[in-house]
Amino acid sequence: AHWVHNDGIVNTYSQVYPRVEQGTADAAVEPRRPRSESHMSIDLEVENDSHTTALIKGTWHTHRMGKNHLCGTHWDKEAHHLYAHVFKLLNKWVAQNNSVPDSTTTTCAT
Known part of the structure; x- marks a missing residue:
């Protein structure tokens, strides 16, 4: 790996995002994904629902x-x-997407 000057805890190459899939995202579909299909930059200070629903x-x-x-x-x-x-932000996203399964509910086939 190529190392450059940094504060010493994480190498500079891995501190931004993992380089898994290099490619270009369709800007018309998802303008917030500028670098690769696996990366998205967020702003924690934004307080609106469109920002929360943009999380993928x-x-x-x-x-x-x-x-x-x-x-x-x-x-x-x-x-x-x-x-x-x-x-x-995460609690808001979960509430909007109902993405956490209810762990108290189980389905059994009899």
């Missing part, structure tokens, strides 16, 4: 931070803000 299950979602790789760890004084936004 099975896609690597990234959020660019103006910090080093210790962001979101014990040493980050603003980590609670980051995680509050992430969980708010």
Whole structure:
């Protein structure tokens, strides 16, 4: 792997997104997927439903931070803000898509 200068926790090549499928997404269909079919950049500060519904299950979602790789760890004084936004966004997405199966319901064939 090619290594370049960074803060030392994650190599620069893997910090943006995994390079699994290189290709171009159809901009007319999904304009928010600029780099590859497996990548999508999100903005945690957006507070509207169209942003939440733009999340695609099975896609690597990234959020660019103006910090080093210790962001979101014990040493980050603003980590609670980051995680509050992430969980708010995910809870909203689950509520809109009803994508979590009810674990209390089981189906049995008799």
